[in-house]
Amino acid sequence: MSKDKQQVSKEITPQSEDFSRWYLDTIKKADLMSYSPVRGCIVFKPDSYEIWENIQRELDRRFKETGHRNAYFPLFIPESFFQKEKEHVEGFNPELPFVTEAGGEKLEERLAIRPTSETMIGHMYSEWINSYRDLPLLINQWANVVRWEKRTMPFLRTSEFLWQEGHTAHEDEADARRETMQMLEVYRDFAENFLAIPVIVGQKTPSEKFAGAVDTFSIEAMMKDGRAVQAGTSHYLGTNFAVAFDIKYLDRENKHTYAYTTSWGVSTRLIGALIMVHGDDKGLAMPPKVAPTQVVMIPIGPAKTRDMVVARTDELFAELKSAGIRVKVDDRIDQSPGWKFNEYEMRGVPIRVELGPRDMDNGVVVLVSRISGEKRIVQQENLVAEIQTMLEEIHNDMFERAKSFRDENFISVDSLEEFTAFLEEKRGFALAGWCGSDACESHVKEVTGATSRNIPFEPAEKKDKCLVCGETAKDTVVFGRAY
């Protein structure tokens, strides 16, 4: 077993040695993706796609509970649509791929592949919305989108990715702002209570907001190398897209009025965030609620008791399965238990169940936590309840570990020098005052490589001076280097 362990370990670079290398080693060894022959596009192999399916199922349920319905809009967007919202076109034009020929003929107007669908959906909404009775219009789309990125990173930044984009239209600002905040809260709750990823909830600075939004809000997570991932965004679009696409309705006073719109999304980059927040030198560590396999059962012991042990394992497997637990048995004989222990640790399965002949005699099984390594000997007759409890505990454990890590790598600074000194020693976030000027914000970036992540709603403290110019702080901002 120790020999196996060494073999496994040496294939994954330790995080402390080279975090990027660790990430690429891990996703390769865990068989999550393949590079495709198309620049920046990856293949989501079954083990990562299943994570996405679990994310989809849970978010979809939450969207429907909050009154949204799914629809599907075209992949192609006429180039002229992007010209209609000035900031939007500036933000997205550099990343658009264009279809210029189809069916053997040159197209009259180039068609962009959607990078996001505000324009197409805005166009359709102007057709669909006529009266206040049509509002609010609450629609979500699950789709692929493309942004021709210069630098890519599997899951975190790929040219094509999968996401959901909510697009809603409302009678007035208050209702649209309420929706924007509601969906931000759906994302926070989902990240923390489903993915076990603690997030900082706040508003983007003007320079970091979505191209075409009035206000952008985000949840921001810290990876184990101290870098940030924007894990979800919710945009209050005001009447920007309504004016650009003429989304007008007859209001309760019989007047033609512009609708107020929102949009919000999360993407397959959440898979990357899951890996970087929870993984360790053994490989993946999957939070129980999103884990494709929550429990792996491994029968052990000598050949003579094998049939008996496997038979009992299968019985317990059936019990767990019918209780809705995602479980599998590995009873292969051509791999040693030790090899299997390492394999499923590397794949991040939250609980390993071991059952040997002595456990059979005692009516027990051994549960091992992927996260803490804790071994727990439990009665077979209580197995379902014990597993459910332990899964819950592992979720909480993972959340707390991620939160502690973030708190340890999150400094409050009064000056840029302090921030720079911090980054020389550690990697992480800084909480700092900011005067509100673009110049100070971009100066931080030039010096440290860190961007403003967001203006948190609940900062640990209020900072009163700008870290760059020393003037009175307008806001307290989280800065960090981001993926």
Next chain:
Amino acid sequence: MSKDKQQVSKEITPQSEDFSRWYLDTIKKADLMSYSPVRGCIVFKPDSYEIWENIQRELDRRFKETGHRNAYFPLFIPESFFQKEKEHVEGFNPELPFVTEAGGEKLEERLAIRPTSETMIGHMYSEWINSYRDLPLLINQWANVVRWEKRTMPFLRTSEFLWQEGHTAHEDEADARRETMQMLEVYRDFAENFLAIPVIVGQKTPSEKFAGAVDTFSIEAMMKDGRAVQAGTSHYLGTNFAVAFDIKYLDRENKHTYAYTTSWGVSTRLIGALIMVHGDDKGLAMPPKVAPTQVVMIPIGPAKTRDMVVARTDELFAELKSAGIRVKVDDRIDQSPGWKFNEYEMRGVPIRVELGPRDMDNGVVVLVSRISGEKRIVQQENLVAEIQTMLEEIHNDMFERAKSFRDENFISVDSLEEFTAFLEEKRGFALAGWCGSDACESHVKEVTGATSRNIPFEPAEKKDKCLVCGETAKDTVVFGRAY
């Protein structure tokens, strides 16, 4: 109420007057889709997308039960990939849109938007498959695909559509053929027992098979205008794509051997088929298992008993909902019961539940079938069971009606003249002998507009002479005009 009925009816052209008009009227009135500004691309509005979600959920379950897992492959396919399989490129090249510019630069190699993914997946499989231990490889993808169609029809033929494509690789021909047949049977069972669409199962003639397949099998359905829709296909690809993409593995004798592959798919055209098989002059008629709303409850009676009736309706609603029935209540006061009856008939909801003050006194409710119009007075205390029974009966009823219709419009012919005479009077399918020559097959098409749908596995009878040349029949074929 009769006034309302007339108003509704006059907006949908009767099927007998103009079937295409009926179809377009119905999908517009039922709010299923919008035309988009991009040629041939439609928007799937929530009421049609929900049908697709129900199709997806059920098929996905069946695919997983048969050992398949989902993955996701890139949208873009390098043009050179299409050149590798000669028949494939000839079949698909005329329909490909190409991305030629991205991120402000001209691409070195043009990228096709996938019309189907055999080539991309073949390329990846050649990387993934090394040993017989890697086989069978059983993967499915849910995705959008694009085929730049000259003539389009909402749902049935759109430039972009949604589908699933299964792609599997096997050690030998026998295993690949077994998979091909298994998935064809999954489709047949799904069409008949979930969508209530009777289908003809058989093999495509060589001229109608998938570009690059050795053999193509299909399920074919008859619409209410007598035309055919190919509702699903399963392809045995032999080693065609394995040779083109070098999918080789080390077999059990340690020799490098080509894998045998299959592919199979169904698409959002099933939504069109559902509408055209089951709909009638009132509008949509949704088979219970796929219907987004299975039951609509409408409280009736005068204002003074209204609160009491609505309260009881809500209680019964909660019971149905917790039994897993997709139910909704329409208790709006600004629309009359008669208007609502017509509205939900037009939307195809299988069962309407009416509850009025007299029903309250008697402890009953009235159930009305969308299909037969049958009214059934049932005890409120048995409502869940009564609804479940009636949904099952409606499913069977719809299947039998569709089957009778097909049988009535399905003639056995000995000559092309007989077929032509039949088509002058009616519209439908013909069963006929065929010598096996492309010439006779295309002659049928020239004269009648009908193509060979497939060579059914279980024809009603075996025909012994070719309908065109009169020579000995090689096969008994179903001919029909197709969408």
